[in-house]
Amino acid sequence: MILATGTVALDTTRTPFKTVERVLGGSASFFSLSARFFSEVSIVAAVGNDFPASYWQSLENSGVNLSGLQKIKDAKTFFFDSTFSFDMYSRTANKTELNVVETFTPHIPDSLKQSEYIYLGTLTPEKQLAVLREFSNPKFSMMDTIEFYIQHSKSALEKTISEVNGIVLNDIEARMLCNTPNLMKAAKALGKMGPEVVIIKKGEHGSILFYKDAVFPIPAYPLENVIDPTGAGDSFSGGFLGHIASKGKLSLDNLKTAMAYGNLMGSFCVEDFSVSRLLALKKTEIEKRMEKYRELTRF
Amino acid sequence: MILATGTVALDTTRTPFKTVERVLGGSASFFSLSARFFSEVSIVAAVGNDFPASYWQSLENSGVNLSGLQKIKDAKTFFFDSTFSFDMYSRTANKTELNVVETFTPHIPDSLKQSEYIYLGTLTPEKQLAVLREFSNPKFSMMDTIEFYIQHSKSALEKTISEVNGIVLNDIEARMLCNTPNLMKAAKALGKMGPEVVIIKKGEHGSILFYKDAVFPIPAYPLENVIDPTGAGDSFSGGFLGHIASKGKLSLDNLKTAMAYGNLMGSFCVEDFSVSRLLALKKTEIEKRMEKYRELTRF
Numbered sequence: 001m002i003l004a005t006g007t008v009a010l011d012t013t014r015t016p017f018k019t020v021e022r023v024l025g026g027s028a029s030f031f032s033l034s035a036r037f038f039s040e041v042s043i044v045a046a047v048g049n050d051f052p053a054s055y056w057q058s059l060e061n062s063g064v065n066l067s068g069l070q071k072i073k074d075a076k077t078f079f080f081d082s083t084f085s086f087d088m089y090s091r092t093a094n095k096t097e098l099n100v101v102e103t104f105t106p107h108i109p110d111s112l113k114q115s116e117y118i119y120l121g122t123l124t125p126e127k128q129l130a131v132l133r134e135f136s137n138p139k140f141s142m143m144d145t146i147e148f149y150i151q152h153s154k155s156a157l158e159k160t161i162s163e164v165n166g167i168v169l170n171d172i173e174a175r176m177l178c179n180t181p182n183l184m185k186a187a188k189a190l191g192k193m194g195p196e197v198v199i200i201k202k203g204e205h206g207s208i209l210f211y212k213d214a215v216f217p218i219p220a221y222p223l224e225n226v227i228d229p230t231g232a233g234d235s236f237s238g239g240f241l242g243h244i245a246s247k248g249k250l251s252l253d254n255l256k257t258a259m260a261y262g263n264l265m266g267s268f269c270v271e272d273f274s275v276s277r278l279l280a281l282k283k284t285e286i287e288k289r290m291e292k293y294r295e296l297t298r299f
Numbered sequence: 300m301i302l303a304t305g306t307v308a309l310d311t312t313r314t315p316f317k318t319v320e321r322v323l324g325g326s327a328s329f330f331s332l333s334a335r336f337f338s339e340v341s342i343v344a345a346v347g348n349d350f351p352a353s354y355w356q357s358l359e360n361s362g363v364n365l366s367g368l369q370k371i372k373d374a375k376t377f378f379f380d381s382t383f384s385f386d387m388y389s390r391t392a393n394k395t396e397l398n399v400v401e402t403f404t405p406h407i408p409d410s411l412k413q414s415e416y417i418y419l420g421t422l423t424p425e426k427q428l429a430v431l432r433e434f435s436n437p438k439f440s441m442m443d444t445i446e447f448y449i450q451h452s453k454s455a456l457e458k459t460i461s462e463v464n465g466i467v468l469n470d471i472e473a474r475m476l477c478n479t480p481n482l483m484k485a486a487k488a489l490g491k492m493g494p495e496v497v498i499i500k501k502g503e504h505g506s507i508l509f510y511k512d513a514v515f516p517i518p519a520y521p522l523e524n525v526i527d528p529t530g531a532g533d534s535f536s537g538g539f540l541g542h543i544a545s546k547g548k549l550s551l552d553n554l555k556t557a558m559a560y561g562n563l564m565g566s567f568c569v570e571d572f573s574v575s576r577l578l579a580l581k582k583t584e585i586e587k588r589m590e591k592y593r594e595l596t597r598f
Contacts, residue, residue, distance in 0.1 A: 086480075089480060181388060183503070184522070188523075202504060215521045215595060217595075218596070223483070256597075256598035296513070296516075297596075299517065299555035
């Protein structure tokens, strides 16, 4: 079983083609709606009193365990308003209201303390570490982070990195954190900090896995139309960790297939706004795209 | 047999680690020193009276047919002086002396007119077209270009593109030429101009092939140390077209393997300055790396 912490958020997302307001977002939402296709998954997070009942229902109906999702009466939900550039390659934050995320400290209900796979979605590195330490012996823990913590909480971040089994971050973050333009060198440096699994996401260029002495670069599933890139990274992590949890053990083969599922789940996520595509998705569509992916990348 | 036109140049290359002066460079040099591992290859180009005999000897000793390489008495060799940034990801031109390239019009000796595979390395689009038209019925012709001609000779460039079978260019050039940030859309637009094979190179992120309805993205061979990126693109083309020429027919399978050889030849090229690595390379090293490449990318 997987436990995911992070944010359950409201997003206002402006693209050159359309704007959607206060839609369901957040790292824990995207992660769990992706991971649910592979394994049982629970969210530990908090929302405020403005969180729409329909969003709660959507998460619950999709099979995500919400026993660790708290609704805080006197608080508002994390809110993020952003605009994508014309080419959809860069995003400008218009407004970030931390709200409930600022004061909330994730607490793991006893019923979820046996979770074997832990995803530490973006929160402060201190909170990520606090969550991790509530588990006595997880099989595999994986974290994500953002530029803000690399710039402002580097030593706390390094402490958390030293205690997880895996880290997933994008190429810009990896270069920034490790002070090198070379991703191979960045990955080595990250591995020396602790995690045995290092994953660097490169958006449209795919992703790279580093595990022991192995390097596994994998191209993205080719897409002509990207509607909304929000959540692609956490959807990747959901597919990746979901597959690992379903297999029950780390091996290079399992990790490679997990990378492919991660890329695929990211490719589905960006095909519609918010979590819409992940909610509508069927397992058979994933397997069909996987077959096509294997076929088209083979040489 | 492959015929390559383009430049045979002298490069001064400045990297953060080392500077090399007036070393052997140019699109036709890199292309043919790469392609020679797969097929017979001839160069049609010109150098000036300052071209070192030792460079001529290196090309000749490596098995490249130089019967179409002219030494022009009253001219100097194309010269390019450039500096790589600290991170090796961008290059600044310090000096470009066209010299013999400006006045020289490539002329195909009769003995080479039966060449079946034609590589039009970077020259003006008008000269590329003139070379192409000297062949009555080539099996496959492929061109490269540079930003300068996209910006300054767009209609001539489109004319040449409409007459070749394949085009290879990098992601920045593809986006610029087709006015779209999306590489899938750019490739479709390029295909509509004429070529049935469209290849977009993405440096450290690998490359993508578009052929009929098929898309084949392939990651780069992972390298930790890049010494000098000069010539990687033409080395790619040499491996690609070399493999196609050795197979004698286009098929999706041959094209995919050709892409892999292209990426591999690029990966060898950047491991040393100028053409040094290509000159020292052995066919067994290529096959060994190919085996490793297949193994590490498989999932």
